[in-house]
Amino acid sequence: MRPNIKIPEKYRVVIDNDACISCKRCIKECSYGVLDFKDEKVKVKDGCVSCLRCVIECPTSAIEVSEKPSQFAPHAVFSPEIRRSIISQANSGGVLLSSCGANAEYMDIFNDILLDAAQVTNPSIDPLREPVETKTYLGRRPGKVVVDENGKIDLDASETPIVVMDMPIMIGHISLGSISYNAQASLFRAASELNIIAGTGEGGLHADFYPMAKNLCAEVASGRFGVTSNYLREVSCVDIKIGQGAKPGHGGHLPGEKVQKLISETRMIPLGTDALSPYPHHDIYSIEDLQQLISVLKESTEYKVPVGVKIAAVHNVGAIASGIVRAGADFLTIDGLRGGTGSAPRVIRDHAGMPIEIAVSAVDQRLEQEGLRDKVTLCASGSIRTAADMIKCIALGADVVGVCTSAMVAMGCTVCQQCHRGACSWGIATQRPELSSRIDIDIATRRIVNMFHAWNEELKEILGAMGIDSVESLVGNRDRLRYIGPNPRIAEILDVKHSGEGWG
Amino acid sequence: MSKRSENMMIDAGMRNDLGHPLDYRELNRRIREVIASGEDRLVLMNVMGQRYIASATSNPRMRIEIHGTPGNDLGAFLNGGVIEVFGNAQDVTANTMNDGRIIVHGNSGDITGLAARGGTLLVKGNSGYRVGIHIKEFEGKGPNLVIGGYVNDYLGEYMAGGTILVLGLEVEGSPVGLHVGAGMHGGRIYVRGGLEKHQLGPAACLADMDEKDEKVVSNLIDQYEQAFNIKVDRSVPVSKVMPLDSRPFRGHYDSTTI
Numbered sequence: 126m127r128p129n130i131k132i133p134e135k136y137r138v139v140i141d142n143d144a145c146i147s148c149k150r151c152i153k154e155c156s157y158g159v160l161d162f163k164d165e166k167v168k169v170k171d172g173c174v175s176c177l178r179c180v181i182e183c184p185t186s187a188i189e190v191s192e193k194p195s196q197f198a199p200h201a202v203f204s205p206e207i208r209r210s211i212i213s214q215a216n217s218g219g220v221l222l223s224s225c226g227a228n229a230e231y232m233d234i235f236n237d238i239l240l241d242a243a244q245v246t247n248p249s250i251d252p253l254r255e256p257v258e259t260k261t262y263l264g265r266r267p268g269k270v271v272v273d274e275n276g277k278i279d280l281d282a283s284e285t286p287i288v289v290m291d292m293p294i295m296i297g298h299i300s301l302g303s304i305s306y307n308a309q310a311s312l313f314r315a316a317s318e319l320n321i322i323a324g325t326g327e328g329g330l331h332a333d334f335y336p337m338a339k340n341l342c343a344e345v346a347s348g349r350f351g352v353t354s355n356y357l358r359e360v361s362c363v364d365i366k367i368g369q370g371a372k373p374g375h376g377g378h379l380p381g382e383k384v385q386k387l388i389s390e391t392r393m394i395p396l397g398t399d400a401l402s403p404y405p406h407h408d409i410y411s412i413e414d415l416q417q418l419i420s421v422l423k424e425s426t427e428y429k430v431p432v433g434v435k436i437a438a439v440h441n442v443g444a445i446a447s448g449i450v451r452a453g454a455d456f457l458t459i460d461g462l463r464g465g466t467g468s469a470p471r472v473i474r475d476h477a478g479m480p481i482e483i484a485v486s487a488v489d490q491r492l493e494q495e496g497l498r499d500k501v502t503l504c505a506s507g508s509i510r511t512a513a514d515m516i517k518c519i520a521l522g523a524d525v526v527g528v529c530t531s532a533m534v535a536m537g538c539t540v541c542q543q544c545h546r547g548a549c550s551w552g553i554a555t556q557r558p559e560l561s562s563r564i565d566i567d568i569a570t571r572r573i574v575n576m577f578h579a580w581n582e583e584l585k586e587i588l589g590a591m592g593i594d595s596v597e598s599l600v601g602n603r604d605r606l607r608y609i610g611p612n613p614r615i616a617e618i619l620d621v622k623h624s625g626e627g628w629g
Numbered sequence: 630m631s632k633r634s635e636n637m638m639i640d641a642g643m644r645n646d647l648g649h650p651l652d653y654r655e656l657n658r659r660i661r662e663v664i665a666s667g668e669d670r671l672v673l674m675n676v677m678g679q680r681y682i683a684s685a686t687s688n689p690r691m692r693i694e695i696h697g698t699p700g701n702d703l704g705a706f707l708n709g710g711v712i713e714v715f716g717n718a719q720d721v722t723a724n725t726m727n728d729g730r731i732i733v734h735g736n737s738g739d740i741t742g743l744a745a746r747g748g749t750l751l752v753k754g755n756s757g758y759r760v761g762i763h764i765k766e767f768e769g770k771g772p773n774l775v776i777g778g779y780v781n782d783y784l785g786e787y788m789a790g791g792t793i794l795v796l797g798l799e800v801e802g803s804p805v806g807l808h809v810g811a812g813m814h815g816g817r818i819y820v821r822g823g824l825e826k827h828q829l830g831p832a833a834c835l836a837d838m839d840e841k842d843e844k845v846v847s848n849l850i851d852q853y854e855q856a857f858n859i860k861v862d863r864s865v866p867v868s869k870v871m872p873l874d875s876r877p878f879r880g881h882y883d884s885t886t887i
């Protein structure tokens with residue numbers, strides 16, 4: 126018996142030889158080494174991951190990638206994916222890695238929620254002609270308003286620092302290391318142009334990016350990579366990363382292959398070593414300990430930047446969130462089960478946590494009950510794919526949504542789930558210079574700006590249709606949502622009425 | 630111009646109307662004011678557990694003398710200067726220290742030196758659990774931690790660089806606990822008085838001392854002797870703990886596309 130059993134190929138690549146002009150472009154484009162040129166023809170080998178780079182780059186559209194029809198014999202319980210995993214683990218004995226968000230068929234509750242609109246009894250607003258406000262404030266609410274002598278609200282006078290963003294959107298934390306220099310530069314530049322915030326991820330901040338620091342949120346994770354007092358003072362806010370929706374309770378592991386010069390300088394670690402982030406922060410075993418890290422960050426930044434805490438949505442999320450607010454966090458990020466990652470054990474990615482829809486509503490309700498909701502900015506992330514998801518998420522209770530995967534899709538990502546292999550053909554999740562140069566920073570920036578601009582316009586359209594003139598009035602406005610899914614118990618937990626139920 | 634001649638002094642035990650000593654926020658605000666004014670010597674008297682003292686201090690000429698017991702997170706994100714404690718320090722001393730020097734004339738608590746990447750920490754007495762966790766080094770710059778007495782379990786866990794020396798003064802038997810260097814993938818731990826293999830954590834191993842190691846240890850002992858005015862008997866053998874691999878978890882994962 127062979128020691129390794131081959132896992133059947135998943136995708137089939139077909140070259141239309143009539144259309145092909147033998148330009149050999151696809152051979153260069155494929156970073157997985159699947160395509161070759163032999164006997165004047167493009168030859169296809171094993172290993173296609175359906176990243177679609179060749180399909181999109183081929184000048185004559187001569188390439189077709191499809192799922193291979195010759196799959197495992199159908200079985201309702203042993204899905205092909207389960208069988209493939211077992212074969213692979215029997216081959217390697219390893220913990221299976223993957224990337225992007227959960228790829229299991231868990232409920233996508235956003236799709237089971239419908240928005241309300243204004244008819245007769247309350248007028249709708251035309252956002253093209255009347256102002257609809259999407260400005261969003263991140264930070265601890267002071268609980269009082271200071272008005273200057275001109276009658277203007279004086280934001281600087283409040284004791285707690287507040288960050289003003291033009292949209293209720295934050296580009297989530299994606300570290301340099303998990304993505305390329307060009308990809309991160311594009312995200313940061315887009316955030317500056319849009320006047321929103323982008324997360325740095327846990328890898329520190331590259332020297333080139335300091336000029337954009339006013340639109341960046343520094344992440345302090347258990348590895349403390351690249352975290353210096355100077356860095357903390359330059360950025361607009363600081364986030365303590367406790368967890369991530371894609372891998373609750375898990376640490377970080379950037380393999381040595383990716384720790385090249387650029388990454389080693391930014392993270393301040395030697396070339397080629399694994400960058401390991403411990404699973405917990407070893408100075409935080411309790412809410413009281415968390416309070417200490419929040420306080421020391423505030424002391425170190427002289428109370429000039431808001432300090433937040435990011436956790437994965439786990440089953441007890443309401444109580445944990447309450448503790449975090451009491452510990453002094455100025456903002457709180459909940460990352461749902463379907464949130465993305467550059468690398469995570471598949472078993473955690475697909476099986477641990479809770480969907481963001483339930484988590485954000487649970488946290489909003491809990492903080493409200495305890496009189497804490499007004500103190501804090503609540504950010505929610507974990508597969509906010511479109512403006513519709515964003516709007517529903519805000520109505521479920523979030524002040525701000527965090528977006529990662531969609532911003533990467535705007536740059537070219539096709540959600541092929543190969544980020545952990547470091548060979549991203551789109552130049553995003555890779556440190557190979559010949560691949561990362563595929564991202565043109567100007568173009569990628571423009572595309573991200575376009576996408577978020579469109580989302581914000583869609584947000585205004587919806588707000589107008591609902592007769593709401595400021596996004597702040599949508600926050601936690603669950604009365605304007607209705608549930609239309611299969612499980613009414615979910616509606617109850619969401620605190621959302623079922624479709625067909627009126628306001629009365 | 631700095632006024633080097635006179636020491637600025639803050640009485641941290643000063644009582645307010647309610648009879649409470651200075652709040653940590655007030656104390657730290659005053660410390661920052663002194664540093665910003667260009668002073669480079671500061672004495673804190675009657676410190677009573679106030680936390681986060683001198684965090685993010687950067688002036689390399691700054692000297693802060695602390696009498697009493699500073700609270701947790703002393704000298705966090707320290708970027709330069711000297712902090713000298715005439716008493717015990719508590720937990721997370723030198724949290725993410727980048728540069729500078731902390732000298733403790735007593736014991737220090739758990740997770741001393743967490744994630745430090747530069748600077749020097751000298752503790753005259755004992756230290757707690759998880760000392761030197763995840764310290765790292767970059768381009769020849771790494772932290773040096775010297776503990777005079779005994780250190781508890783998980784010394785140098787996740788260590789990615791830097792140097793730890795445990796002197797074991799007045800300790801019978803091995804001066805380190807269990808799981809030494811668990812998950813370490815860089816740096817070096819020296820234990821004067823030695824340790825047994827069973828005290829090592831996964832990914833760590835014992836290695837022979839070479840000439841370079843002897844020099845490093847001797848230099849750190851010099852610094853310790855000078856700081857505390859103590860003579861260390863240099864005839865006691867020193868053991869060295871090293872990572873097995875700079876990539877301890879290679880092979881643990883399977884990247885196959887499913």
Ligand code: SF4
Nearest residue numbers: 145146148149151183
């Ligand atoms: S890119 Fe298209 S046209 Fe060029 S060699 Fe490949 S299949 Fe042929």
Ligand code: SF4
Nearest residue numbers: 538539541542544549
């Ligand atoms: S970033 Fe690259 S590797 Fe990761 S999912 Fe997107 S296209 Fe695939």
